[in-house]
Amino acid sequence: MPPIVSVDSLTKTYGSGFEALKSVSLAIEEGEILALLGPNGAGKTTLISTICGITVPTKGRVTVGGHDILEDYRAARSLIGLVPQEINLEPFERVIDTVRFSRGLFGKAPNDVELDRILDKLSLTDKKTSKIMELSGGMKRRVMIAKALSHEPRILFLDEPTAGVDVELRRDMWETVAELKADGVTIILTTHYIEEAEAIADRVGVINKGEILLVESKAELMAQMGQKELKISLAEPTEAIPYILAEFDLRLSDGGTCLIYTYDRRAERTGITKLLSTLQQTPLELDDIQTQQSSLEDIFVGLVKEQQA
Numbered sequence: 001m002p003p004i005v006s007v008d009s010l011t012k013t014y015g016s017g018f019e020a021l022k023s024v025s026l027a028i029e030e031g032e033i034l035a036l037l038g039p040n041g042a043g044k045t046t047l048i049s050t051i052c053g054i055t056v057p058t059k060g061r062v063t064v065g066g067h068d069i070l071e072d073y074r075a076a077r078s079l080i081g082l083v084p085q086e087i088n089l090e091p092f093e094r095v096i097d098t099v100r101f102s103r104g105l106f107g108k109a110p111n112d113v114e115l116d117r118i119l120d121k122l123s124l125t126d127k128k129t130s131k132i133m134e135l136s137g138g139m140k141r142r143v144m145i146a147k148a149l150s151h152e153p154r155i156l157f158l159d160e161p162t163a164g165v166d167v168e169l170r171r172d173m174w175e176t177v178a179e180l181k182a183d184g185v186t187i188i189l190t191t192h193y194i195e196e197a198e199a200i201a202d203r204v205g206v207i208n209k210g211e212i213l214l215v216e217s218k219a220e221l222m223a224q225m226g227q228k229e230l231k232i233s234l235a236e237p238t239e240a241i242p243y244i245l246a247e248f249d250l251r252l253s254d255g256g257t258c259l260i261y262t263y264d265r266r267a268e269r270t271g272i273t274k275l276l277s278t279l280q281q282t283p284l285e286l287d288d289i290q291t292q293q294s295s296l297e298d299i300f301v302g303l304v305k306e307q308q309a
């Protein structure tokens with residue numbers, strides 16, 4: 001199946017001369033949840049705005065459902081729901097009215113049955129006729145999603161859906177996103193919370209300084225995270241790893257004073273017991289042992305650092 005969103009060599013240089021996107025290419029598959037992870041100013045919002053046709057690219061092309069976002073804007077945009085970072089609701093308006101209004105903007109015929117379904121999905125049924133000013137922050141965020149879904153788009157963009165939100169509301173939002181995915185909606189969200197990407201994404205894209213550094217399935221990243229290291233400090237430095245230890249995945253570091261053993265933490269047998277008992281048969285004397293785990297955070301920080309170097 002062709003990707004539902006295809007971004008090809010997208011460059012955005014703002015009027016100030018600042019290059020916010022540098023030849024970004026990305027294919028988004030129908031039905032997936034893609035998290036775009038990046039620090040402040042990485043270009044996440046610029047990327048989303050360009051895909052949604054709000055920001056005009058300097059170079060490159062975006063198609064949504066096969067429609068060019070510039071040449072065939074209406075067809076492309078009708079497939080997209082966008083929840084911006086800032087909540088911009090009218091305090092005196094009622095929930096149902098603002099959602100109806102959003103649907104109308106897309107030229108869709110009124111359909112309160114569909115809107116009721118959306119409100120129900122977002123646990124807003126009992127707030128249907130409430131004024132926006134009477135809602136909590138979390139409810140307002142859900143109204144923003146209801147508005148974005150009102151014209152029945154196939155793709156939903158969420159720009160920092162949980163920025164500044166407490167842990168409980170964040171989990172609520174994750175559940176909502178999972179339910180929307182189950183409904184068949186393709187979801188692209190931006191975040192700088194690594195745990196958010198870990199919790200809900202099928203794929204994670206890391207973006208920094210206008211460049212996509214990596215797009216990988218979460219399972220693949222988790223497999224990398226599954227690697228754990230055992231750091232064995234030696235009392236005396238050694239020049240080489242004794243032959244008897246050849247069967248273990250070991251490397252020497254810190255000028256020969258440290259042996260690093262890499263193993264899969266999910267494996268039934270990590271081999272640590274055997275390694276330590278084999279170690280006793282060598283002249284090496286053990287001083288200290290530590291374990292450390294590579295996390296998505298390490299991978300992310302490592303990538304961003306590498307780019308800065």
Ligand SMILES: Nc1ncnc2c1ncn2[C@@H]1O[C@H](COP(=O)(O)OP(=O)(O)OP(=O)(O)O)[C@@H](O)[C@H]1O
Nearest residue numbers: 014016018020038039040041042043044045046047
């Ligand atoms: N209209 C504009 N004119 C000039 N520069 C801009 C404009 N909009 C954004 N930028 C710059 O482009 C860069 C990327 O901004 P963008 O908002 O896309 O980042 P972001 O990854 O979404 O950041 P955040 O996580 O802080 O929202 C920033 O350096 C920003 O200052």
